Amino acid sequence: MKLCRYEYQSNHYYGEWTEEGLKPFKGDLFSGREATGETHDHADVTLLAPVEPEKIIGIGANYVGDKKDLPDTQPEIPVFFYKPASSLVGSGAEVRIPEGVDEIKFESELAVVIGKRTKNIEENEVLDSILGYTVGNDVTAPQFFHEAGHWTVGKSFDTFTPLGPAIQTDLDPLNVYVKAFVNGDEKQNSKSDLMIVSLKRMVSYLSKVMTLEPGDVILTGSPLGAEFVKKGDKVECTIDEIGTLENTFTK
Known part of the structure; x- marks a missing residue:
């Protein structure tokens, strides 16, 4: 099942993505997902980031x-860092290059969406805590790594975390290819089994540091091939089983 969050006639909905259209739920993704019986046409909706993570x-x-x-x-x-919720945007949104930022990179990633409150779990319990998987673009301004001495500043600007277009609940996370295209040219294409820290290891470790809440997102790392982009570039981050996250960079 593909789950999404979208805007229709100025209202926000969670729903199921189907070929026929988007089928809204009465609640959110974590409260039973009871269908309303309606279908909203693809052409009439705007996709949003599929979750609103804490x-x-x-x-x-x-x-x-x-x-x-x-x-x-x-x-x-694992080496990990935080990105604020204010950096989140959906597929189709513009990524704004801040004033004074000289270089900016895209980083296509498989993203984990937590499905239930999770604390102190072992690796063999991880998959039971995952709602599904989406595509993320961990936009980065590397110049701040050197100026600030840590990663958070360079990854925290508004619009620096595109996420979407949907959450795929039926997916083998070790058997997908994480791809990226810039203006149609392929830049990244690696299988997810090339991760150094496994998905199960990272989720288990993080759950022993902090409580993971429903909707929390873990970006699992980006394959080799990420490059600098500039104003006007269109970046498409793709995992075939999920879809394409498309964003244009603006200044």
Whole structure:
């Protein structure tokens, strides 16, 4: 099932994405998902970021280029950082390059959406805590890594976390290809089994640090190939089983 959040006639809905249209729920994604019986045409809606998370957590430097480069043992502590909810936008929204920012990068990622309150779980329990998966673009201004000495500033500007277009609930997270295209040219295309820290490891670890709430998002890291972009560039982050997250960069 593909789940989404969208605007229709100035109202916001959660619903199921189908070929026929979007079928709204009476509540949100976490309260039974009872259908209203209506169908809203694709042409009449605007897709929004599929969830409104309390926390957006990113995992850094988490891909290799080839399986032979994977370490024999996973790092004990994943490198992670926060992104504010104010950085969130949906597919089709513009990503604004802030004044004074010299260079900006896209980073296509598989994103985990937490489905229930999760605390202190082991790796074999992780999949039971996941609602589904979506596509994320961890937009980054690397110049602030050096100026501030940490990652958060360079990843926290408004519009720096495009997410969408939908949440796929039926997905093998170790068997998808994470892709990115800039103005139609392929820049990233790696299988998710090239992650250094596994999806189960990162979710389990984070649950032992903090309580993960329904709707929280974990960006699992970006494959090799991320590049700098400029005003006017269109970036498409794609996972075939989920869809394409499309955003244009503006100044």
